[in-house]
Amino acid sequence: MLQQPHYRSPKLLIVYASYGEGHIQAAKALQEAYSDFGHDKQHIVTYDLMAESHPWINEMTRRFYQKSYTHLPYLYGWMYDITKPMKHNSLFGSWLHSFGRQKVRQLLAKEKPDAVVYTFPLFAPQELQRQGHRIPSYVVMTDFDLHCRWVHPGIDRYYVPTQDLRAELKQLGISHNKIKVSGIPLKKGFKEAKPSPELYVKYGLDSSKPTILIMAGAQGVMPHIQEMCENILSRSSVAQITLVCGHNDELKTAVDDSISGEHSSRIRTFGYVNEIHELMALSDSLVTKPGGITLAEAISAELPAFIYRPVPGQEKRNALYLQSKGAAFVASQLDTLVDRMLELVHDPLRLMNSRLHIRRLQPSANPSSATAAQTIILDIVSNLRIINHASLF
Known part of the structure; x- marks a missing residue:
């Protein structure tokens, strides 16, 4: 086990969607890494937001994704490409980010997390308020290509696989302090x-x-x-x-x-x-x-x-x-x-x-003994510690 921190374990809510295995596996890897640092397992909650908030729509869109992927791949590719530069506040972008809003509100009231981590770009940042304070939110990207659905002004930090993705985010106006090249989280x-x-x-x-x-x-x-x-x-x-x-x-x-x-x-x-x-x-x-x-x-x-x-x-x-x-x-x-x-x-x-x-594609920022998931968890916990310390003054 890695060295145990000497402060209260923050509570993390990890939000994913079950469109393919990747987003789920990334969430599980982060959960595993959290335990490696000695944190209480009860302080991390994983949640399939789309499945829980809109089960019928989730099942319908998952079936469409699978069918278009195998039988109409060029339709899926066309949809991906045409929405790639989509802005968060565009008509379609705003509609996508509206899904799960009520469920997020209920989750925050029930779980009272210190931060929300997304392994799928299904954001509801306008709901991330508790007792007058905005709850920090973090994105863990699970592809090597940047679709603008991952980009939102409510995100505090982006964890990306490569330096090239970091450069692309900076070109979109994201501050370099908000981007960390971590690699994609995998099980240890x-x-x-x-x-x-x-x-x-x-x-x-x-x-x-x-x-x-x-x-x-x-x-x-x-x-x-x-x-x-x-x-x-x-x-x-x-x-x-x-x-x-x-x-x-x-x-x-x-x-x-x-x-x-x-x-x-x-x-x-x-x-x-x-x-x-x-x-x-x-x-x-x-x-x-x-x-x-x-x-x-x-x-x-x-x-x-x-x-x-x-x-x-x-x-x-x-x-x-x-x-x-x-x-x-x-x-x-x-x-x-x-x-x-x-x-x-x-x-x-x-x-x-x-x-x-x-x-050369392996992130140089990771210590040789740390996985990408451990690097992400350590950074999030450290960042939360700084935020909590600052709030005392």
């Missing part, structure tokens, strides 16, 4: 995971062979997975695959049934994996959907990412950003993706160079 296992003989045995892998990790997403919706696996195994006599199918049991069954003979000994299939940091620690490359959390995990594990046909919107922008930094490769053709991936995993020098590029 990513800081601790190392390859070991025990892990190779646990996952049935050969430590002498290059390992390609394929993550189909939490819902297992990445396209052409079965063809990708067959392509890799037929074109490399040594590469082995770990395939994580998420909650898509049909995908796992289909791959298990289709790959047989000598190739079957070089593939391991899994459903949803909680200890994904362990598989990343054993891998030489990653094929994945480019969600912000997953890419942050790859950066933490110094794992080159290969992105196949990213969906327009924040995921495509995430992918292109990492590609511009030499940390990922984006392909629209399956053969091209497999070619580049096999070239990398069979060339130790090229693999080492790729990992050097990835290392």
Whole structure:
């Protein structure tokens, strides 16, 4: 456990939304980090604001998000791009930020938090008043692309993944004192995971062979997975695959049934994996959907990412950003993706160079012993301590 602070634990309300796994995972990572500092677990509350305040609208919009993502991706991308420069006080922006207003008022009365932390841009800052004092609010960004929905004058500090995002916020007029490059919060296992003989045995892998990790997403919706696996195994006599199918049991069954003979000994299939940091620690490359959390995990594990046909919107922008930094490769053709991936995993020098590029994306502000989540929590608690001290005078 990290050193325990010698002052009262502040109470934090963490607000997220269940559109994808990333916002939830970030909230859980912050909750975990809060406990690492010795704070009382009862002093941190996580809340799915949209689901609790508007359950019917939440379910409808989640279904639309999932359907547009898989069946109408260009519609989702168009909506993302057209609202990207949206101002908080525009007609549409004001309408979006109105959701959850009554629920926030009730939460503040019930929980009496010292601060509100957002891992999803669903703000109700006009409600953040208690006993005549404004409650500090903090944003934890979970993507590598800046959508202006994250930007609001009621936010006291922004925690961002990269220096580039910090520069973009400054261009929008946000004071540099309000922006901290922290990285995206991940569970602490990513800081601790190392390859070991025990892990190779646990996952049935050969430590002498290059390992390609394929993550189909939490819902297992990445396209052409079965063809990708067959392509890799037929074109490399040594590469082995770990395939994580998420909650898509049909995908796992289909791959298990289709790959047989000598190739079957070089593939391991899994459903949803909680200890994904362990598989990343054993891998030489990653094929994945480019969600912000997953890419942050790859950066933490110094794992080159290969992105196949990213969906327009924040995921495509995430992918292109990492590609511009030499940390990922984006392909629209399956053969091209497999070619580049096999070239990398069979060339130790090229693999080492790729990992050097990835290392440059790791926030230098974090102490080597601290995770991004711990850095964020420490900064918030320290900031609250300063605010409380100032209020005494």
